[in-house]
Amino acid sequence: MAPLISIKSSEDKLEIVNQLLLPHTTEFIQINSVEDAHDAIKTMKIRGAPAIASLPALSVSQHLTRGLKSSPVPDYLLSRDALKTHIDGILAFLYTSRPTAVNLGAATRRLTKTLNDGISVEKEPREIVQDLIAEGRAVADEDVGRNKEMAKWAGEWLIQRVRDQGLDFSRGLNVLTVCNTGSLATSGYGTALGMITYLHETQKLAKAYYTQTAPYHQGSRLTALELQTLQIPSVMICDTMVGSLFQHHSIHAVVVGADRIAKNGDTANKIGTYNAAVLAARHKIPFIVVAPISTVDLDVADGSHIPIEQRPPIEACLVRGIRYPNSGESEQVQVMITPPGLEGIYNPSFDVTPASLITAIVTEKGVAVKAEGETSGFDLSPIV
Structure with a gap:
């Protein structure tokens, strides 16, 4: 059987499997912005330290790929200073999505280094962006080989x-x-x-x-x-x-x-x-x-x-799944397993x-x- 995957990416399309619905429903959802990536990590639609490093890196690559194709040209492509301000802000935002997993920080640091290296040798903004796109994809691509x-x-x-x-x-x-x-x-x-x-x-x-x-x-x-x-x-x-x-x-x-x-x-x-x-x-x-x-x-x-x-206390009070016994339906239900208004969680x-x-x-x-x-x-x- 084919192995499961958490992330699918192409030139500028990015999708993740919604892990909140697994194992009963396999549904891929589109990630169309860095805000979507942040939300997916924060709400645990995607989880696992390596995966929550790969997704932000790929979302940055997606964002910049679309920027290169945009008309009019985005302001952050007009100067190195504007590019640095823009990318630093995005990476700082993505880093806040989950605090414990250090892989996320390692991925953002890699992209920061690529950005700063390009600026230090006075590359043009578009060239630096191409480097960032490649580095973001490398964060995800390198994972499988090192795992083996x-x-x-x-x-x-x-x-x-x-x-x-x-x-x-x-x-x-x-x-x-x-x-x-x-x-x-x-x-x-x-x-x-x-x-x-x-x-x-x-x-x-x-x-x-x-x-x-x-x-x-x-x-x-x-x-x-x-x-x-x-x-x-x-x-x-x-x-x-x-x-x-x-x-x-x-x-x-x-x-x-x-x-x-x-x-x-x-x-x-x-x-x-x-x-x-x-x-x-x-x-x-x-x-x-x-x-x-x-x-x-x-x-x-x-x-x-x-x-x-x-995590939010309410999460410890809830379970999600399909009805048992059932007649084959896959509709998911979420139920509370504690008394309502429980304190001290x-x-x-x-x-x-x-x-x-x-x-x-x-x-x-x-x-x-x-x-x-x-x-x-x-x-x-x-x-x-």
Whole structure:
């Protein structure tokens, strides 16, 4: 079966699959402006750290492509100063769409550098715009290749670790993941889910387990859809059942993605990841983080400085889906599962897993593990 995709783009047409409607309805919606891109990220029609970097970059490329074709000529093409003011404003606006995922900032910084480099050598505005269009598309295009690289690094590292420990995996490896990190969260293949896909493709995977997190979070539903599409044997569990799973089943690793990795290796990921890490440590199960280099934020010393997005309280009170049982209709309904007017709702999107609970961090450049005798932090320099 064909892999799922989150973004479709052409010369100046940009579409995303509305992830709020998945897995029951597949609907692509057009992104016609940077304001549309901002709204899609803010309302979580698109999600996943790599994907929410690709979409803004592509929306900037779309905006500038249309600008080059416009008549009369837009004011921002008349001078380098006007272009800088215009692009800086757009990038600053897009950066506000979601605060935790550092990939978004990495993408806007790349475009800022392209802009400033062009200005510093006194390129004409149209030439700088062409550079920006190419750079915006490159942000998205590079994602698939690096995802496959990190998935292989992570998969092979786990296989070797299991071998070194003398464990029997003749029937394949069992791996647990949290949230969605596949093609719908990236530009293709995936990060943590990419590792699971790699193990499946190389016939080293027995079963993938994935958690159902807080009611409104779509991660488990999207993971279910992706694993089903790829025909990967899998089991969904509630996040409160992870401890029971570890007690009664042989799990060889927990693998997760990341929205931001601090300099010492502390990692922000979807809420519920910290719970899984604590339980994995208790059961001596390796805990692996798989994420692109752009997710590593060397300007943040540790996890205490990672901004954690707080979602609107109402989202924790609602679930969306199709009626059950039904007669085949696909119309979606949204229901409230709490008493109306409930106060005191704690609803963070992410938590931070300390480096002390992480066994390995993987990027497209390789695998980082803690030095012999080190328990608290990582040296990430070889993989960034």
